Amino acid sequence: MRATFFGAAFAVAQKGSSMSILSEFRARYLVRFWSPIPALVALGVASAYYFAITGTFWAVTGEFTRWGGHVLAWFGFQPQEWSYFKLIGLQGTPLDRIDGVMIIGMLLGALCTALWANNVSLRWPTSKRRLVQGLIGGIIAGFGARLAMGCNLAAFFTGIPMFSLHAWAFMLATVGGAWVGVKICLLPFLRVPLKVGSQASSLFADPQAREQRNRMQVRLGVAVAAVAVAFAAWRFEVSIALGMAVLFGVVFGGLIERAQICFTSAARDLWTTGRTQIAYGILLGMAVACVGTFGAIMLGASAKIFWMGPNAVIGGLLFGIGIVLAGGCETGWMYRAMEGQVHFWVVGIGNVIGGTLVAVYWDELGTSLALPYPKIDLLEQMGPGTGLLFSFAGLALAMLLVHLNARRFQPKRSAALEPAQTESLA
Numbered sequence: 001m002r003a004t005f006f007g008a009a010f011a012v013a014q015k016g017s018s019m020s021i022l023s024e025f026r027a028r029y030l031v032r033f034w035s036p037i038p039a040l041v042a043l044g045v046a047s048a049y050y051f052a053i054t055g056t057f058w059a060v061t062g063e064f065t066r067w068g069g070h071v072l073a074w075f076g077f078q079p080q081e082w083s084y085f086k087l088i089g090l091q092g093t094p095l096d097r098i099d100g101v102m103i104i105g106m107l108l109g110a111l112c113t114a115l116w117a118n119n120v121s122l123r124w125p126t127s128k129r130r131l132v133q134g135l136i137g138g139i140i141a142g143f144g145a146r147l148a149m150g151c152n153l154a155a156f157f158t159g160i161p162m163f164s165l166h167a168w169a170f171m172l173a174t175v176g177g178a179w180v181g182v183k184i185c186l187l188p189f190l191r192v193p194l195k196v197g198s199q200a201s202s203l204f205a206d207p208q209a210r211e212q213r214n215r216m217q218v219r220l221g222v223a224v225a226a227v228a229v230a231f232a233a234w235r236f237e238v239s240i241a242l243g244m245a246v247l248f249g250v251v252f253g254g255l256i257e258r259a260q261i262c263f264t265s266a267a268r269d270l271w272t273t274g275r276t277q278i279a280y281g282i283l284l285g286m287a288v289a290c291v292g293t294f295g296a297i298m299l300g301a302s303a304k305i306f307w308m309g310p311n312a313v314i315g316g317l318l319f320g321i322g323i324v325l326a327g328g329c330e331t332g333w334m335y336r337a338m339e340g341q342v343h344f345w346v347v348g349i350g351n352v353i354g355g356t357l358v359a360v361y362w363d364e365l366g367t368s369l370a371l372p373y374p375k376i377d378l379l380e381q382m383g384p385g386t387g388l389l390f391s392f393a394g395l396a397l398a399m400l401l402v403h404l405n406a407r408r409f410q411p412k413r414s415a416a417l418e419p420a421q422t423e424s425l426a
Contacts, residue, residue, distance in 0.1 A: 067094065
């Protein structure tokens with residue numbers, strides 16, 4: 001009897017200890033947001049492996065444009081006959097394409113980690129004007145991205161490691177476009193007063209409701225993770241590349257949600273606050289991606305190179321303006337949409353519309369802005385070693401410029417901190 005009692009007590013204590021360890025692990029790694037710099041470096045490494053394994057780069061807006069093509073086909077159009085879709089392909093469905101299943105994986109990964117962090121709730125913007133602004137910004141950003149043949153991923157984060165010169169033009173133009181976007185957002189009619197929702201505050205004020213919601217979201221997160229694994233296993237039956245694309249997508253989505261990776265913040269902060277953390281992380285992530293991508297190319301993988309024409313510059317300018325107006329880039333709106341932010345559902349719809357508009361007008365746009373211009377591969381033009389060093393030098397110069405730009409804001413920060421420091425000393 002006594003042995004049974006002590007055995008039961010030990011089992012309860014052991015279970016309590018295990019629960020405590022799990023709770024501590026969840027609080028430390030799944031609830032708290034992660035530092036963006038290590039996350040972006042990890043994304044750089046993962047994107048290089050993704051290219052080596054699947055043969056394509058981490059990209060999303062091309063697939064979003066294909067989704068727009070499928071919608072047009074429902075209404076009796078024949079987009080598969082259009083020049084743009086012949087260029088990027090419209091065969092099959094999103095479930096048959098590497099980009100399609102990868103994006104599904106990203107959405108599942110972002111939703112899974114957001115649920116585990118108890119960070120999913122339906123959130124409406126404080127003003128209907130924000131929805132209109134998000135739609136317009138999303139359309140502009142989607143149009144610019146597809147005009148340049150890539151967004152903050154394919155024409156920036158994974159475009160520069162592909163050693164395509166057009167990605168450098170796109171990056172610089174995007175930064176300039178972000179400056180224009182900031183100026184537009186400062187116009188009086190676009191300023192929206194901040195409101196605090198009473199519904200959300202009352203929910204979080206009730207400890208019992210908060211704990212019940214927490215447990216439910218953790219269970220849902222486990223269920224979403226199971227769906228992602230099952231989806232990957234299903235795609236593995238078709239091909240290794242499709243199955244791996246799903247798994248990489250889950251990793252991409254989980255990382256951007258937990259570290260809140262949004263390229264809009266990096267571009268906008270250059271002109272507003274001078275904060276550098278995300279910008280440094282992006283540049284470091286591209287540097288490590290250059291190494292991995294270079295190795296894959298040297299082993300025989302084919303790089304994705306696009307035209308170094310006015311389309312890259314104009315597309316970058318429009319993309320920079322659009323993401324600031326919308327409040328999020330491609331990675332930014334995807335993870336925020338999974339967190340339940342309705343505003344970013346609208347931004348995503350705008351992205352699909354904008355990309356599809358490029359497909360509609362590509363015969364006019366492409367023949368004048370893109371197709372007459374060369375595709376410049378830095379590794380071919382300069383030689384492998386020199387091309388790689390040129391990319392490192394360019395990223396180092398960009399990091400120096402980010403640092404020098406941040407120094408412009410230091411006097412303002414010091415002046416803002418002085419009253420608080422004086423008050424605390426008193």
